[in-house]
Amino acid sequence: xxxxxxxxxxxxxxxxxxxxxxxxxxxxxxxxxxxxxxxxxxxxxxxxxxxxxxxxxxxxxxxxxxxxxxxxxxxxxxxxxxxxxxxxxxxxxxxxxxxxxxxxxx
Numbered sequence: 066x067x068x069x070x071x072x073x074x075x076x077x078x079x080x081x082x083x084x085x086x087x088x089x090x091x092x093x094x095x096x097x098x099x100x101x102x103x104x105x106x107x108x109x110x111x112x113x114x115x116x117x118x119x120x121x122x123x124x125x126x127x128x129x130x131x132x133x134x135x136x137x138x139x140x141x142x143x144x145x146x147x148x149x150x151x152x153x154x155x156x157x158x159x160x161x162x163x164x165x166x167x168x169x170x171x
Contacts, residue, residue: 068092100132 069075069088073095080088107128115121125133145153 100130103130104132 069080107124111124111127114127
C-alpha cells in the first residue's frame with residue numbers, strides 16, 4: 066500500500082478497484098519510466114564529461130546502470146573471494162584484517 070500510494074501516486078480507491086494485472090502493469094510502467102530518467106541523466110552527464118576529454122567514453126563506462134546488458138564474457142566470472150577482498154583492502158590500507166580467533170589454550 067505504501068508503494069502504491071507513495072511511489073505510484075495511486076489513491077486507495079483507485080488501487081482497490083484495480084485487478085492484480087492492472088496494478089502490476091502500472092508498477093512496471095513506473096519502473097520503466099524511472100530507468101529512462103536514469104538513462105537520460107547518464108547520457109547528459111556523459112556528454113558534458115566528453116566535452117572535456119580527448120578520448121570520449123561511453124555512457125555505460127561513465128555510469129553503469131542495473132539495466133545495462135551484461136557482457137557475456139563477464140557473466141560467468143565469479144566475484145572475488147573473501148581472501149582476495151581482505152588482501153586488496155590491506156594492500157590499500159583501507160582496513161586492518163581482524164585478528165583470527167585465538168585457539169583455546171588449555
